[in-house]
Amino acid sequence: MKNIIKTTAIILCFIAQSIQAQDNKIDPKKTEDWGRKPAEVIPGKNNAAPSDALVLFNGKNLDNWVKAGTTEPAGWKVKGKTVTVVPKAGAIETKQHFGDCQLHIEWRSPKQDVKAGKKGQGNGNSGIFLMGRYEVQVLNSYNNETYYNGMASSIYKQHIPLVNPAVAAGKWQSYDIIFTAPRFNADKSLKSPAYATVIFNGVIVQNHVEIQGPTVYRGKPSYSFHEAKAPIKLQDHSNEVSYRNIWIREL
Numbered sequence: 001m002k003n004i005i006k007t008t009a010i011i012l013c014f015i016a017q018s019i020q021a022q023d024n025k026i027d028p029k030k031t032e033d034w035g036r037k038p039a040e041v042i043p044g045k046n047n048a049a050p051s052d053a054l055v056l057f058n059g060k061n062l063d064n065w066v067k068a069g070t071t072e073p074a075g076w077k078v079k080g081k082t083v084t085v086v087p088k089a090g091a092i093e094t095k096q097h098f099g100d101c102q103l104h105i106e107w108r109s110p111k112q113d114v115k116a117g118k119k120g121q122g123n124g125n126s127g128i129f130l131m132g133r134y135e136v137q138v139l140n141s142y143n144n145e146t147y148y149n150g151m152a153s154s155i156y157k158q159h160i161p162l163v164n165p166a167v168a169a170g171k172w173q174s175y176d177i178i179f180t181a182p183r184f185n186a187d188k189s190l191k192s193p194a195y196a197t198v199i200f201n202g203v204i205v206q207n208h209v210e211i212q213g214p215t216v217y218r219g220k221p222s223y224s225f226h227e228a229k230a231p232i233k234l235q236d237h238s239n240e241v242s243y244r245n246i247w248i249r250e251l
């Protein structure tokens with residue numbers, strides 16, 4: 001028995017060595033890909049937009065935005081390089097439409113909601129709606145309990161963040177979102193769902209999660225056909241949440 005094992009081991013060792021010897025004869029150039037040279041991009045310093053990004057909010061005006069669903073000017077307040085929700089002014093959305101993208105956005109929930117004793121979903125609530133439909137939640141999630149699939153950086157009512165890197169209300173926080181738009185067939189049925197990856201204050205909280213349809217408040221989400229590109233919408237949830245340094249790269 002011992003001899004059989006020994007002989008088998010020797011044979012296997014010999015086979016492995018000859019495969020290795022054959023591999024060593026393969027020209028390494030055969031697996032070098034010279035097909036597509038990646039474009040050169042100058043990275044931004046301190047989260048500033050890289051050279052190929054489109055700046056959606058430059059800290060000065062809302063020229064790239066409208067009141068959602070209209071062609072009217074966006075009625076939020078711009079001051080000191082930030083834009084702040086004006087409660088009841090309504091959501092705002094980009095004039096330009098986007099599909100697959102990388103979005104950088106910084107936000108701040110107001111201290112005044114904490115001071116006023118606002119709780120749960122009523123404390124520093126806003127949201128970033130990709131394609132106007134798929135919400136990455138914005139909420140004060142520092143010492144503010146709510147349902148976990150509704151906290152900051154959740155895909156609202158669909159995906160709980162992996163961890164909670166939120167800092168206190170009144171401090172700036174960042175999201176870097178990598179979004180894959182859903183695809184639809186010619187008959188308008190769903191071909192492939194949307195996916196999102198979210199990095200919250202430098203920490204990954206959503207790792208290529210599958211979005212089940214528009215993020216709805218009531219009931220279960222389900223897809224219905226929409227165009228390949230749509231605006232990015234910021235939510236007015238009656239809390240004075242601020243945003244700054246918003247830029248996007250189409251993928």
Ligand code: MG
Pocket residue numbers: 125126127135137138235237
């Ligand atoms: Mg919200």
